[in-house]
Amino acid sequence: MTQQITATHNSTLAIATYGLTKRYDRHIAVNEVELRVKSGEIYGLMGVNGAGKTSMMKMLAAAESPTKGEIYYNGDRLLLDSSSSNIKKYIGYLPDNYPLYDDLTVWDYLDYFARLYKIPASRRRVRVYEVLELVKLEDKRNSLIPTLSRGMKQRLGLARTIIHEPIILLLDEPISGLDSIARNQFRSILQVLQEAGMTIVIASPILRDLTEVCTTIGIMEYGFLVDDITLTDIKQYKTSQQILVTTLGELTALETALSKNSLVKEWQRIPNKNSLQVKFLGGESDSVNLLRSLIEQGLPIAEFNQIEEDWETILLKRRNYFNENNDAFSP
Amino acid sequence: MTQYMKPTNKLIDYVNRFGGWNPQFLREIKGKLTIKNVIVITTIAIFSQLFIVIANLAKLPDASQEISHNSSELIYSAIPQYSRYCIGKASDSLLCHQDMHNNWVINWQLFWFDIFVTLSVIGTVLLLVLGTYLLINNAIAEQKQGTLNLIRLSPQSAESILVGKILGVPILLYLFVALGLPLQIISGLQANLSLSLVIAFDLAVMASCAFFYSVGLLVSFVANKSVVSWGVAIAIAFFLGLTTILNLDHYQSNTQTLLDWLLLFNPLNLIIYIGQTTGIPYHHFDYPDFGFFGSYLSGYDYDKNYIEPIALSNLLFYGKALWTKVGFGIGLMIANHCLWSYWIWQGLKRRFYNPENTAISKQQSYWITGYCVAVALGFSLQGTENGQGTGEWLFFNIILVQLLLLILFLGFTFALSPQHQTLQDWARYRHQMGNKRSVLWRELILGEKSPSTFAIAINILIATLYIIPSLIIFPFDDMAISAFWGLILTMGMVLFYSAIVQWILFSKSNHKEIIASGVIISLIVLPPLLLSLKGLYVGEAPLTWMFTFVPYAAIEYATPCTIALGILGQWLAITLVSLQMTRQLRQAGRSESYRILKNG
Numbered sequence: 001m002t003q004q005i006t007a008t009h010n011s012t013l014a015i016a017t018y019g020l021t022k023r024y025d026r027h028i029a030v031n032e033v034e035l036r037v038k039s040g041e042i043y044g045l046m047g048v049n050g051a052g053k054t055s056m057m058k059m060l061a062a063a064e065s066p067t068k069g070e071i072y073y074n075g076d077r078l079l080l081d082s083s084s085s086n087i088k089k090y091i092g093y094l095p096d097n098y099p100l101y102d103d104l105t106v107w108d109y110l111d112y113f114a115r116l117y118k119i120p121a122s123r124r125r126v127r128v129y130e131v132l133e134l135v136k137l138e139d140k141r142n143s144l145i146p147t148l149s150r151g152m153k154q155r156l157g158l159a160r161t162i163i164h165e166p167i168i169l170l171l172d173e174p175i176s177g178l179d180s181i182a183r184n185q186f187r188s189i190l191q192v193l194q195e196a197g198m199t200i201v202i203a204s205p206i207l208r209d210l211t212e213v214c215t216t217i218g219i220m221e222y223g224f225l226v227d228d229i230t231l232t233d234i235k236q237y238k239t240s241q242q243i244l245v246t247t248l249g250e251l252t253a254l255e256t257a258l259s260k261n262s263l264v265k266e267w268q269r270i271p272n273k274n275s276l277q278v279k280f281l282g283g284e285s286d287s288v289n290l291l292r293s294l295i296e297q298g299l300p301i302a303e304f305n306q307i308e309e310d311w312e313t314i315l316l317k318r319r320n321y322f323n324e325n326n327d328a329f330s331p
Numbered sequence: 332m333t334q335y336m337k338p339t340n341k342l343i344d345y346v347n348r349f350g351g352w353n354p355q356f357l358r359e360i361k362g363k364l365t366i367k368n369v370i371v372i373t374t375i376a377i378f379s380q381l382f383i384v385i386a387n388l389a390k391l392p393d394a395s396q397e398i399s400h401n402s403s404e405l406i407y408s409a410i411p412q413y414s415r416y417c418i419g420k421a422s423d424s425l426l427c428h429q430d431m432h433n434n435w436v437i438n439w440q441l442f443w444f445d446i447f448v449t450l451s452v453i454g455t456v457l458l459l460v461l462g463t464y465l466l467i468n469n470a471i472a473e474q475k476q477g478t479l480n481l482i483r484l485s486p487q488s489a490e491s492i493l494v495g496k497i498l499g500v501p502i503l504l505y506l507f508v509a510l511g512l513p514l515q516i517i518s519g520l521q522a523n524l525s526l527s528l529v530i531a532f533d534l535a536v537m538a539s540c541a542f543f544y545s546v547g548l549l550v551s552f553v554a555n556k557s558v559v560s561w562g563v564a565i566a567i568a569f570f571l572g573l574t575t576i577l578n579l580d581h582y583q584s585n586t587q588t589l590l591d592w593l594l595l596f597n598p599l600n601l602i603i604y605i606g607q608t609t610g611i612p613y614h615h616f617d618y619p620d621f622g623f624f625g626s627y628l629s630g631y632d633y634d635k636n637y638i639e640p641i642a643l644s645n646l647l648f649y650g651k652a653l654w655t656k657v658g659f660g661i662g663l664m665i666a667n668h669c670l671w672s673y674w675i676w677q678g679l680k681r682r683f684y685n686p687e688n689t690a691i692s693k694q695q696s697y698w699i700t701g702y703c704v705a706v707a708l709g710f711s712l713q714g715t716e717n718g719q720g721t722g723e724w725l726f727f728n729i730i731l732v733q734l735l736l737l738i739l740f741l742g743f744t745f746a747l748s749p750q751h752q753t754l755q756d757w758a759r760y761r762h763q764m765g766n767k768r769s770v771l772w773r774e775l776i777l778g779e780k781s782p783s784t785f786a787i788a789i790n791i792l793i794a795t796l797y798i799i800p801s802l803i804i805f806p807f808d809d810m811a812i813s814a815f816w817g818l819i820l821t822m823g824m825v826l827f828y829s830a831i832v833q834w835i836l837f838s839k840s841n842h843k844e845i846i847a848s849g850v851i852i853s854l855i856v857l858p859p860l861l862l863s864l865k866g867l868y869v870g871e872a873p874l875t876w877m878f879t880f881v882p883y884a885a886i887e888y889a890t891p892c893t894i895a896l897g898i899l900g901q902w903l904a905i906t907l908v909s910l911q912m913t914r915q916l917r918q919a920g921r922s923e924s925y926r927i928l929k930n931g
Contacts (some may be wrong), residue, residue, distance in 0.1 A: 104358070113845055
């Protein structure tokens with residue numbers, strides 16, 4: 001049932017898990033997961049509630065021990081004892097409930113964690129200012145934490161997560177419950193962090209939240225990592241591009257013109273519109289040639305667009321493909 | 332950039348440097364040590380010290396009633412005054428005298444000693460009871476918020492975080508007590524105590540704090556419920572009261588049994604001990620009705636608390652009186668606290684790094700058992716003062732040692748038994764985990780996730796092997812054989828109880844700890860109670876009594892055949908419970924496919 005895309009071995013793996021399993025009584029929350037996250041990636045972990053995302057994140061963050069299996073960060077094994085303090089230094093974990101203290105100010109909170117992560121005194125003040133600036137909370141630095149809004153608290157949580165300049169970020173549902181402005185702010189922060197070279201794992205039940213920022217998306221279902229797909233995979237999918245052609249004249253005339261082109265594989269009519277969705281095997285220059293030939297034939301072409309297939313469609317197609325193949329083998 | 336780094340003053344610089352050493356401590360201070368709090372605490376501290384001094388001053392003879400010496404008749408018509416701090420002799424209290432300059436002659440030494448005692452007792456009780464409460468409360472709140480998890484994920488060591496908590500969480504309480512220290516030291520010196528003894532006493536209180544705070548933190552890690560903070564605070568208050576009374580109300584001031592060990596956990600017991608050095612007559616140690624409270628409660632009946640100032644000095648360890656020298660005695664008390672704090676810290680570290688860990692490892696349990704038996708046996712070898720039947724007294728003491736072991740091993744059963752989930756995973760994935768060399772018996776003796784049955788059995792074996800030679804060496808007279816069979820039977824019962832507890836702990840119930848405690852308490856309490864109610868006393872049914880927690884009682888009436896039957900019966904019961912447990916474990920460890928195939 002598991003369909004795992006094996007990572008290419010030549011690239012450096014920031015995170016690798018082997019047979020990672022977490023059981024709660026009879027319920028298996030995470031089942032034999034072989035996660036591979038390359039350095040510098042933003043990896044989105046998608047799955048409905050209860051699919052095992054949070055258990056997965058907790059184990060990655062060393063907040064919970066796995067029932068079975070091993071976790072490696074840049075080749076070092078993560079263990080839940082005093083031996084892992086070096087690995088812990090470069091992991092930043094933001095739990096879904098982003099716990100904060102009620103009796104501290106924003107500044108003291110960040111300063112406290114900066115000290116916990118052993119940032120030297122000479123760097124500490126500067127670093128706290130840096131992260132405050134990044135999450136746009138500079139003017140709130142002397143406010144008590146309970147006076148902040150939800151979005152600010154979440155950003156403060158993120159600031160706390162990155163205070164020690166981790167190279168791996170684990171964010172569990174970081175933008176759930178935020179309004180669209182707060183979401184956009186959060187996204188732009190993530191992009192800055194990725195540009196700074198961090199490897200980020202984000203868990204979310206909403207695919208759209210992930211597709212906007214992620215370079216790879218892994219899908220969890222019933223504790224299994226059933227699929228993961230990278231941007232490059234998507235490009236491969238797009239080698240057979242879809243072109244939307246709209247004409248002001250007769251559709252049949254357009255169809256005869258298209259049938260003469262060897263690179264056009266098939267098409268279908270779009271209902272209630274004078275358009276065709278054309279499956280085209282050629283590259284970009286071929287599609288330019290196609291457009292030129294159509295115009296030269298005197299067809300009144302009003303629209304000639306490449307259709308961008310969205311992630312959801314691609315992932316859905318892949319899922320259907322895998323399921324069909326699995327059905328073929330099942331007795 | 333440099334402007335940020337410039338410290339505004341030396342204090343902030345110092346605090347920062349200290350915070351660099353321990354961020355957790357700095358964080359606690361920042362949350363609690365606000366100017367408002369400091370002013371409030373300082374005011375309360377100053378006023379309560381004033382109150383204590385004034386209350387003691389009020390017990391001095393009334394100066395306004397000064398007798399005029401102008402007229403010789405007046406001397407005899409004046410009302411005689413009595414005070415705790417006068418020096419006259421009277422049948423019921425102390426009559427006050429005047430010197431040649433018409434000043435009252437006051438026993439200032441006792442006056443100051445009373446203030447010293449009052450401050451020391453209040454400080455100690457506040458530190459131990461309130462301090463532990465505050466720490467547990469804080470730790471539980473952090474676990475509930477989830478913030479402790481974030482701290483745990485930082486590269487800080489468990490020691491750094493937990494020491495920071497212990498030093499920082501009760502910081503206002505420390506401030507309150509520290510403000511009382513100058514008066515305590517001054518009053519101690521005025522009462523003719525040496526400075527080193529006062530400091531030694533304060534150090535002993537600090538060692539005691541370290542011990543009780545560590546216990547508190549461990550409790551909060553194990554039982555993560557708010558009600559626990561109250562429970563532990565009340566338990567400590569009860570313990571302090573009980574051991575103080577045990578020390579003072581007993582005619583011999585120590586019980587000559589294992590219970591005397593408890594005295595070493597209560598620094599308040601040192602007060603009488605160091606009080607001896609002041610030269611104040613024994614009957615003036617107005618304690619535990621300490622200070623002015625006591626005087627008001629007991630009126631002027633100073634004869635009430637006539638106690639011998641032998642307290643700890645009478646204590647024997649393996650027949651040696653180690654506590655006769657005050658300094659050495661205090662040192663031993665501090666050592667006792669430190670050793671136990673060490674063991675508790677082993678558990679604290681384990682739970683800090685991984686909350687799913689058992690509180691102690693199997694290997695640690697063997698060391699603790701060895702240590703406990705060695706110390707307990709030491710305290711049991713105390714002869715009675717009047718020398719009545721040394722053999723019988725030792726026999727009684729050795730029973731007490733085994734009751735302690737019963738409590739210890741039941742505690743171990745809870746502390747060593749992994750959570751249901753861990754056990755189930757162990758049974759399910761044991762063959763897939765770890766290296767291939769891991770053999771079953773090795774895992775059962777030392778493994779982190781394996782069931783605890785075997786480890787408990789080894790602990791019992793260690794204890795038994797340590798005690799048996801002492802049955803021969805110690806002067807048991809003719810009781811040695813009975814003591815031996817009693818030992819074997821009691822240890823059998825302990826193993827049986829422990830097997831039952833593990834069996835219950837392996838169930839899926841959410842309240843399995845409570846159920847296990849309930850079952851074990853009823854197994855211990857009910858059988859002797861029911862047997863007695865039915866009129867089946869030990870002499871009539873020795874075999875039945877062998878299945879209670881005091882099989883010793885039955886030895887006297889049992890024939891060798893009965894004893895053999897008793898042992899056989901015990902082991903049969905143990906085997907049955909263990910087999911049942913193994914069966915359940917094996918069932919839990921079956922793979923999903925097996926289960927599906929069987930059900931399908």
